[in-house]
Amino acid sequence: MSGGVDSSVAAALLVEQGYDVVGIMLRLWAEEGSDAYGQPNANRCCAPEAVADARAIAQMLGIPFYDVHAEQVFKQRVVEPWIDAYAQATTPNPCFSCNRSIRFGFLMQRALALGAEFMATGHYARVDRGEEGAFRLLKGRDEKKDQSYVLHVLGQKDLARAMFPCGGYVKSEVRELARRFGLLTAERAESQDLCFLTQGDYRSFLARQKPDIAQPGPILTAMGENIGTHDGLPYYTVGQRKGLNLDVQSSDAAPMYVLKLDAPRNALIVGPAEQLGSLVARVRVMHYCADAAPGEPLRCTAKVRYKAREAAGLLHPLPDGGARFEFDEPQRDVTPGQGLVCYAGDVVIGGGVVGIGGG
Amino acid sequence: MPERRIYLDNSATTAMAPQVLAAMQPYLNDVYGNASSLHSFGRDAAAALDEAHSVVGCAMGARASEIVFTGCGTESDNLAIRGIALAARRQRGFERGHIISTATEHHAVEATVHQMHELFGFDITMLPVDDAGCVAAADLRRAIRPDTVLASLMLANNEVGTLLPIRTLADLCHEHSVLFHTDAVQAPAYLPLDVNELHVDALALSAHKFYGPKGVGVLYLREGTPYLPTLTGGGHERGRRPGTVNVAGAVGAAAAMKYVMQERIVQAPRLCALRDRMIAGVLERVPYARLSGHPTERLPGHASFLFKDVDGESLLMSLDVEGFAVSTGSACTSGDPEPSPVLTAMGIPRDWALGGLRITLGYHSTEADVDALLETLPMCVDRVRRAALEML
CATH class of the missing domain: 3.40.50.620 (HUPs)
Incomplete structure (x- = not known):
């Protein structure tokens, strides 16, 4: 509570x-x-x-x-x-x-x-039992509030005991x-943001917790052209447009977006909107709510961020316990570190963390 | 909520005795004068307050004028340590001064002593304890320095029940011109307290620990002990604790003192026997259990245990759900994922120290209460252990 x-x-x-x-x-x-x-x-x-x-x-x-x-x-x-x-x-x-x-x-x-x-x-999510008696995690009835995305980590043992x-x-x-x-909290506002931040945004938090976490480096285009200096890779995320410190920013130039955080080179790779998007997302460790991977590739939908729209595609379970998801259409927000969560209708199939280079 | 509730946490607080409430009643409504006022309303209150000083003083071999009513046991400890250390340092002309205490004190003493170091520049020594929570006189002797002004050592440990030989320790201090304060908050319901037997210069009590009201503390301050009031204001309580005195509370503390002086003669041996029955029962029925604190030199009614590989807080919750009110030791440390500093100081290894449980019997505790707990506790310990295994 x-x-x-x-x-x-x-x-x-x-x-x-x-x-x-x-x-x-x-x-x-x-x-x-x-x-x-x-x-x-x-x-x-x-x-x-x-x-x-x-x-x-x-x-x-x-x-x-x-x-x-x-x-x-x-x-x-x-x-x-x-x-x-x-x-x-x-x-x-x-x-x-x-x-x-x-x-x-x-x-x-x-x-x-x-x-x-x-x-x-x-949480806004539901649990029921499927035809074979297995427990299933389902989206909450309220589409806007649905929190099944953050609960995809649950397995059969958890779901057997979970109530939402x-x-x-x-x-x-x-x-x-x-x-x-007659609950006194009926009118209370929604909680927002990361619960453990007490001041400022996540960037200042990271800087306080781990002062060496952010090292400035080059901002490069996909062609390798150096067009600016970034403040440290942790301060950016894929798809971000605001806050890029570019050397040249003429008014008629196309807006630039973060395409990739290139850790080995400490470089921020940027490009115009049309370069943004991936057809594939890779997950190193895929978790399935049924505790077992489907025997063959599965047509389903996937969300790549909590607030992202579901997109259709094909889920390929891999023998090493990972998975590959092939989208029908390129997805803009495929971001290493965020979750790829797969759905069959309202039922959560499972998910995992998108790996580096998996976008 | 469980239908049957059994209170076995009398070291945390006790149920106020009916005669205490009855004694307080007039001073909660009819006699509302300020005891400092000159007029008849004030005199009525002052007379009651004088009487309360006498009764409490008499109960511990002290003069009425040596008794100070405060707001709680913590306040009594604070006023004594800060007031005596600062005054003695000034009187003896030391630049820094030195205070000795133990690693197993209640927060009220421990935090005050540390603040004396951080804020007022005193050097401090926290004496080690053995695995039963006892302080060795030799360690105290070694810790005393020429500029040591005060030692504060608790009479009965709240968490593990161990009693310290206060008179021996106080005498040792006095031989070296060190003043002696003791936190005796846990004692009055079970043990006679005579300051002339104990040879202490200051002693702290709290009324609600001995069937009196909450919000009243007692500080015994031996006549002539150097003392600076750290609460400043008017001349209440001879200037040692300024602030309009809680007359009803003081009357309640006095009534409670009378009550326990009468009762504890019968209760102490009864509770010793009941405690030993509980200790034997727990050690027999619960696997991987041991007693913490001293096996014999401990408070009557106080049983504290360690259960290996048990999360103490989960065990408390589990027992509460079954209707048993117990504690891990000190209410203030419940829930801290670190093992209790007291158990750590006693050298208890972590896999035991996280599973501390304190069961403290009071005047209302019965054999049936103990037997009921002995019926339920093994199941609860087992449930907590199985939950931990399941989540491995």
Whole structure:
């Protein structure tokens, strides 16, 4: 429970359905530093007000509530690998490792220790059982809020215990339910951005955490022409247009986009919009929600970023556990470090992290 | 929520005794005067406050004038350490000064001593403890320097229950002109406290640990002990703790003191026996379990355990869900993924130290409570261990 609308409604729905519910809030790591009273900075997920809100809701629902400190494990398994991924010139998504290691690892262990049979979160996703009895992860009913993308890391064992009570509703219905349950967080704003940033954007965070992470280098065209100097590869991502410090930028020249982060040469490769796009994405370790790869190439759709549109293509499972996805049409946002998540309709097939040079 | 709830966390706090509430009642509404006021309303309050000083002083062999009512045990520790160290340093003309404490103190002492170093330039020595949490007199002797002004060593450890031989340690300090403060917050419900037996210069108590109200601390300050008030203001409590006195709280603390003086004669041996029954039962029924702290020199009613390869916080939650209120040791450290500093100081290896559990019995605890816990605890420990294995 985060004290927010979704997890609060999830808890209330389960209580209403007669489950024996226990609320747990995770205290996650936030950047070093302290507030005016010398107390460590709080992660956005669990600021003091959020703890109070979650506790008040649990009291109202008549369920036990625990806030569990997970700062160090979160830092080790989510934040540090996320920083390392930037250092390798990729654009990582910390929600994957958080769901894998923290929610369905650290937190699940605590839930099982309590004797829990299921673990519920406020995610917009659904779980059901397919024809052969296997558990399936499905998109949330609310297309705009669907969070199945960040949950593609789950397998059969996780899905067997997972519950997403909000997944069958659209956000406005969840807010309506919050009002009906009398939850004080019904009107609370959505959380945005990375939860562990306490000041500035991710670039300044990276610079503070790992001062040598960004080394300036050349901006090159695909032809190798040097047309500027970049501030350090971690500060850019594929498809980015703004913030490029180009030597020549005449008004009639075509806008330039980041095509690639070339780590070996510490070069930022840029080009006009028509050079942007890939027909293929490669994943080194492909995870399947069914715990097994399809026996043959599969026609399906794929998302290459949380907010990207699904695109059709062919998924080729590879013998080494990786996968290759061939898009029918070139995709602009194929970015090393982001997830490639495959869908058959509403069902999540699985996904993995797009590898370097895999765009 | 479980239907049956059993409270076994009496080191965290105790249930206020009905006679304490009854004694406080008039001072929560009818007698509302400010004890510092000259008029009859003030006098009524002042008379009650005087009486409270007498009762609490008498209970520990002190004069009424040596008793200071504060806001909590932490405040008493703070006022004593800061006030005595600063005054003694000035009186004896030391530039830096030196304070001795132990590695197993409550945060109220530990953080204050560290701040005395960081903010006020004192040198500090935190004495090591053995695997039972005891301090060796020889270590204390070695730590004393010519400019040592104060030692603060706790009487009974909140986390592992170990009792220190305060009189021996205090005498040793006095031989070298070192003043002695003890945090005795855990003791009054179980042990007689006589400052003339203990030979301490300052002693901190908290009313809610012995069936009194929350929000009231007691500081015993031996007459003539150098002391600077670090809370500044008017002349309340002889200027040692300025601020309008919480008369109802002081009356409550006094009533609680009377209550425990009467009860503990019967309760202490009963709780010792009950504690030993629990210790034997846990060690017999739970595999890979051991007692932490001293086997005999420990608080009656205080049982603390270590379970190998168990996450202590998960175990607490698991027991809470089953209706048992217990603790990992100090409420302040719950949830910290690092092993407790107290257990670390005792040299407990990490795979044991993360699985600490404290069960503290009180006057209301029964054999049935202990037996119920003994029924449930093995299942909970097993569940926590299996959850960890499953997620490997």
